[in-house]
Amino acid sequence: MSDVELIARDGDRVGRKDPECPLAIDGLTVSYGDKPAVFSVDTRFGKGRMVAIVGPNGAGKSTLMKAVLGIVPKLAGRALFFGEPFESVRSRVAYVPQRASVDWDFPVRVIDVVLMGLYRSLGIFGMTSKKDIAKAHACLERVGMADFARRQIGQLSGGQQQRVFLARALAQDADLYLLDEPLAGVDAATERAIMSVLKDLKSEGRTVVCVHHDLATVRSYFDDVLLINVRKIADGPVASAFNDRNLQQTYGGRLGATHIAELQQPAG
Amino acid sequence: MTEFVSALLLQSGYNAALVAIGSALLGLAAGGTGTFVFLRKRALISDAAAHSTLPGIGLAFIIMVALGGDGRNLFGLIAGSALSAIVGLLVVDWITKSTRLPEDAAIGAVLSVFFGFGVVLLTVIQVMSAGKQAGLEGYLLGSTAGMLFQEAATIALVGAISAGALLLLHRRMIVVAFDPQYAETMGFSVRATDLMTMGLVLLVTVIGLKVVGLILIVALLIIPPVTARFWTNRVDRLVTIAAVSGGLAAYIGAALSAAYPKVPTGAIIVLVSFVMFAISFLLAPERGVVGSLLRHLRFQHRVHRRQGLLELARGETIYDRMTLRVLQRAGYLRGDGVATLAGRAAAAQELKNEARWEIARRRNIEFADAARFDGLSQIDTVLTADEIAEIDAELSRQIGAVS
Structure with a gap:
């Protein structure tokens, strides 16, 4: 690639504001102290796609997600949602944090957590209407947790906690869903329930981005993949980007050649 | 004053x-x-x-x-x-x-x-x-x-x-x-x-x-x-x-x-x-000391109830005094130690619950270390309907394989 081409490509990326593109990240760098956790990552996610963010532990997958949402400060770079900065399109973006990031002994019931997804649209005194409660119930229904609405959240299993978090995001009725390890440590039935909801979201034309840890299911669950290890290694359709050279580069010596060969087998 | x-x-x-x-x-x-x-x-x-x-x-x-x-x-x-x-x-x-x-x-x-x-x-x-x-x-x-x-x-x-x-x-x-x-x-x-x-x-x-x-x-x-x-x-x-x-x-x-x-x-x-x-x-x-004590006693009662009903279902003799007392008080056991009709029904129900839990534990590694997944609770109060449906499907497959 010549110098001129390089400039043209980057110029195109930085300059354009595409309202159709759910999330475009340019030169994103995040650092805790002097050591970058995410370094100069450029990528864009396509509308109506299911995207996996994949990389080893400490590769900056969750940090990338938190930085584009403004939860952790960016050192450099920017993220545009539907061509706009996050602050102006909050209502179109829903975030599902890691389950372990909250205290599950907090005094709320399942339905109260789901209602949090509606807090921005509540009136000045934050009173919930019958309509809000019906909507929250419908979201619980979608994740198969309708019977648990009045349970204290501390009584749930890990998979059920994850379903509640997903229901809260569903209540926001967003166009872009960002999920941080939604399938980590959940039971098989919950994994199926969550994937079925995410596929429904996709078929409605919404975009789903997951930080994902299980390399074995990347092929069967996702359309696109972003491989990172602090820097971006590769992005694009799973069929082309999720190859052994890129995986080797992402995981280094941590992934044996036989393991990679297994991953290349078509799923099922 | x-x-x-x-x-x-x-x-x-x-x-x-x-x-x-x-x-x-x-x-x-x-x-x-x-x-x-x-x-x-x-x-x-x-x-x-x-x-x-x-x-x-x-x-x-x-x-x-x-x-x-x-x-x-x-x-x-x-x-x-x-x-x-x-x-x-x-x-x-x-x-x-x-x-x-x-x-x-x-x-x-x-x-x-x-x-x-x-x-x-x-x-x-x-x-x-x-x-x-x-x-x-x-x-x-x-x-x-x-x-x-x-x-x-x-x-x-x-x-x-x-x-x-x-x-x-x-x-x-x-x-x-x-x-x-x-x-x-x-x-x-x-x-x-x-x-x-x-x-x-x-x-x-x-x-x-x-x-x-x-x-x-x-x-x-x-x-x-x-x-x-x-x-x-x-x-x-x-x-x-x-x-x-x-x-x-x-x-x-x-x-x-x-x-x-x-x-x-x-x-x-x-x-x-x-x-x-x-x-x-x-x-x-809810969370007080006396409440916790009562909950503990109720828990003990449930453990003995489950143990006793499973023993009934397997036709074993029950020796534990507390288990006997729990079953008799519930009307599952007559004074002379013979199971009543209600007792046999409850024992069958308990056996089914136990079989479901057995599958739940095997299917989900996560359950193995979660204290609540103990077989003491009725399974439908703990798992969601789709989870139970999957377990029952496997249960009927197993029964089919045996017969």
């Missing part, structure tokens, strides 16, 4: 009634505000704010005297204490941000240094103008003896303001306390929300100085929500119960203080709220 009762019934004269009502309002505001401090796990920082008020009180007194005014002017002292608490909080924030020191270390340092400085100032005041300073040390532990109407009215006003602010802000405060990262993406700034909470704490602290005193105000913020936590698992009820119990403790405490004017009011109020805490700790059905 009669003095206490008549104070409780607001029959001890105008001033005592004023004190009791003012204190109750303060307790309400403190309990409600304190709930959010407690949920956000920031009790210590509010203690730092309270202790940091002392130099402000001293300086405000000195300045007002130097300007030729009355050193004990309530609004001057409130303004001084609020300013110095803000400075204290800023210093804590600055130390935490610009060094690698953890917040609790910064709080400890600021709290003690500001308090020490305040004590020095009070000593200076004592030397400077003996006699006039009488009453300033009342701000340490609270003293309601000579409360003025103006002071009670200020407490009522600020109490109403903080109640209104809580009503406006409670949703964002709840999300920030439960899930700060999510709150940030919803547009509820964690920092701004924490600042607003601290602002309310500051309000309660400065109006509480006279009644409870700056050393003990943190108790009136924290003990009521901790007490309320024993009674409920719902945050909206938690706020209400905490506010009411704070108000009640302050009201009773103020009445007691009318009967024993020599003991500092703050100390009495804190002890009353501790009594309410102790009662809740013992007797609250």
Whole structure:
């Protein structure tokens, strides 16, 4: 690639504001102290796609997600949602944090957590209407947790906690869903329930981005993949980007050649 | 004692009634505000704010005297204490941000240094103008003896303001306390929300100085929500119960203080709220000690019931006395140890439940280390309908394979 081409490509990326593109990240760098956790990552996610963010532990997958949402400060770079900065399109973006990031002994019931997804649209005194409660119930229904609405959240299993978090995001009725390890440590039935909801979201034309840890299911669950290890290694359709050279580069010596060969087998 | 009762019934004269009502309002505001401090796990920082008020009180007194005014002017002292608490909080924030020191270390340092400085100032005041300073040390532990109407009215006003602010802000405060990262993406700034909470704490602290005193105000913020936590698992009820119990403790405490004017009011109020805490700790059905004991007994009962029913289903003889007693009392076993019809039905049901659990445990590694997945509960109270359907499908496959 010549110098001129390089400039043209980057110029195109930085300059354009595409309202159709759910999330475009340019030169994103995040650092805790002097050591970058995410370094100069450029990528864009396509509308109506299911995207996996994949990389080893400490590769900056969750940090990338938190930085584009403004939860952790960016050192450099920017993220545009539907061509706009996050602050102006909050209502179109829903975030599902890691389950372990909250205290599950907090005094709320399942339905109260789901209602949090509606807090921005509540009136000045934050009173919930019958309509809000019906909507929250419908979201619980979608994740198969309708019977648990009045349970204290501390009584749930890990998979059920994850379903509640997903229901809260569903209540926001967003166009872009960002999920941080939604399938980590959940039971098989919950994994199926969550994937079925995410596929429904996709078929409605919404975009789903997951930080994902299980390399074995990347092929069967996702359309696109972003491989990172602090820097971006590769992005694009799973069929082309999720190859052994890129995986080797992402995981280094941590992934044996036989393991990679297994991953290349078509799923099922 | 009669003095206490008549104070409780607001029959001890105008001033005592004023004190009791003012204190109750303060307790309400403190309990409600304190709930959010407690949920956000920031009790210590509010203690730092309270202790940091002392130099402000001293300086405000000195300045007002130097300007030729009355050193004990309530609004001057409130303004001084609020300013110095803000400075204290800023210093804590600055130390935490610009060094690698953890917040609790910064709080400890600021709290003690500001308090020490305040004590020095009070000593200076004592030397400077003996006699006039009488009453300033009342701000340490609270003293309601000579409360003025103006002071009670200020407490009522600020109490109403903080109640209104809580009503406006409670949703964002709840999300920030439960899930700060999510709150940030919803547009509820964690920092701004924490600042607003601290602002309310500051309000309660400065109006509480006279009644409870700056050393003990943190108790009136924290003990009521901790007490309320024993009674409920719902945050909206938690706020209400905490506010009411704070108000009640302050009201009773103020009445007691009318009967024993020599003991500092703050100390009495804190002890009353501790009594309410102790009662809740013992007797609250949800999370109290007695409730836990009953739950333990019920658990033991369930273990024996399951064991006995499974033994019945397998046609084994039951020897354990407690198991026999449990089954007989439930009508599953006759006096001579023969199973009744109901007993056989329950045993069959238990066997099915057990088989479902067996599959649930095998299918889901996660269940293996979760204590609740024990086979003691009916499975449909623990798992979702789709999870049970999958388990039953596997169960019927297994049965099909055997027959």
